[in-house]
């Protein structure tokens with residue numbers, strides 16, 4: 001991509017200043033209307049590039065096509081996907097991006113809250129960024145590199161392909177989703193209309209990484225029905241639902257099976273919410289593992305703990321409801337090894353060492369893979385996401401653009 005003036009950073013700085021925080025309590029699609037503020041900007045920029053079919057639908061999804069320019073008829077349609085929303089965990093209102101040019105390696109102070117120090121010791125990936133231009137927020141908000149870095153990179157790659165017709169590629173579809181951070185990013189996606197064969201989310205972390213494996217995920221909701229009486233006349237009768245719930249939480253192991261005690265390929269049982277009174281209590285959990293068997297074992301374990309606790313409360317009962325959330329994309333990707341192979345080749349072609357990783361989480365690609373669009377995750381350069389110390393480097397973003405362009409070329413050559 002010699003002599004090309006990258007546009008990713010300019011786009012990124014615009015996108016992060018638009019507040020697109022999603023809301024897990026909302027039941028509307030999208031969960032927050034303001035996400036469309038960014039989606040509309042994206043559609044306008046796509047139209048300005050000459051992509052005539054760019055559109056925003058009622059649910060907040062952006063679809064657009066870069067038509068094929070190869071004579072080969074065998075090249076599959078490839079989709080690139082990123083999400084417009086930012087995490088509900090940290091505010092995304094009033095983001096002030098700062099570029100720390102030619103970073104020298106010292107801890108980075110964020111001016112609006114000096115207690116938010118980005119320490120090299122806490123962010124090991126910074127070690128390889130010396131001399132690069134690092135973008136951060138100002139200390140009071142997240143940055144939103146998750147996933148606006150991905151959006152900016154896909155937009156820039158589209159711009160590159162449209163201004164370099166000598167680069168041959170097949171049909172390309174772009175998809176920008178709302179509500180990924182609240183687990184509903186693919187809820188209203190129209191997979192028929194998307195009409196792509198294979199996809200890539202551009203939502204990964206470190207330079208050169210490709211993630212082809214995610215957690216498998218279920219949610220469990222336990223509703224405990226206690227025995228309620230007037231506390232003055234409760235002796236031998238009252239069974240307090242809140243105490244039953246507390247007993248169950250206390251029965252979980254302290255040194256295992258939790259997010260705070262596990263890593264790499266270990267799964268967990270994680271309480272996420274509790275609510276109740278003496279009559280009735282509700283506990284919500286998320287269950288995570290890389291295999292279906294592991295997921296099942298953890299659910300059985302939790303159910304057995306509940307049964308044990310209830311033996312000391314003979315008048316009480318509980319409901320245990322499991323809801324599937326998403327599944328490990330590897331089960332699908334193993335059937336389509338070319339998708340991963342071509343991305344690894346594209347990463348190598350830009351001069352990076354390709355690193356294959358698994359994610360302790362899910363992506364839009366986890367669900368898209370099971371909807372018929374095998375969809376691993378390529379790095380976007382985003383780091384420390386969902387925090388006020390989030391950062392991305394200009395140079396990593398430009399490498400991601402080059403990888404996206406190369407992915408389209410590899411598919412064209414090999415089809």
Ligand SMILES: [Zn+2]
Nearest residue numbers: 146147180203
């Ligand atoms: Zn993301």
